[in-house]
Amino acid sequence: MIIYLLVAIGLFLLVLVAVGCTKKPKPDPTPTPEPQKTEVPQEILSIMTSPEAIVRWGKQNYNMSSDENWSGHPDYPLTPAEFFMRKIKCFRCFNHVITKPPYVGDCNTVNPLNAYFLSKLGWDAYIAVIPNFTGNIAHMFCYAFKDGKCVVINNIWLYTNYSSPEEWIKAVYPNLTIRDKIPIQTWLDSLYAKGHHHYYDEVVS
Secondary structure: OHHHHHHHHHHHHHHHHHHHHHOOOOOOOOOOOOOOOOOOOHHHHOOOOOHHHHHHHHHHHOEEOOHHHHHOOOOOOOOHHHHHOOEEEEHHHOOEEEEOOOOEEOHHHHHHHHHHHHHHOOOEEEEEEEEEEEOOEEEEEEEEEEOOEEEEEEOOEEEOOOOOHHHHHHHHOOOOOOEEEEEHHHHHHHHHHHOOOOOOOOOOO
């Protein structure tokens, strides 16, 4: 009787093992995709189809103002993301949240933005500084090269008939010189390293 009982238990255990081996494992849960981060609104980027389109949009939308008027700091350039944000964390004020006017910026914001848009169109884009542009105040503009062509954008004015920024400044501002020619990505990376916002859809509170 004991032998029959042991045999029955053994068969029961074999069945359990067989069932366990053939049972399909539960599939891993589908991971939640990371939220898509964007540097600027896609609907804005989609209309920047040419240097002319960039300048046309700038003429209609740029709210040119000194940095101090809205930030309280005499020099506070914005990244492309920050230009389109209504609230930003000011890295110079211990991340105090600033509510800024829409599309506001000085030459050190709008011209890097112009260069950013040009780079998205495949242009090799740079920002450059003109020292002592007005008295002892410097000025920033941007330029870019593509397929042997050069374009210069100075705030909302586009120049396409010069072969280099040096030729442009000699014709437009003959008594001035260019300093600090910087690739646009290098400029933006320096701002990100300081604590500026990289993505337009960051939550600021």
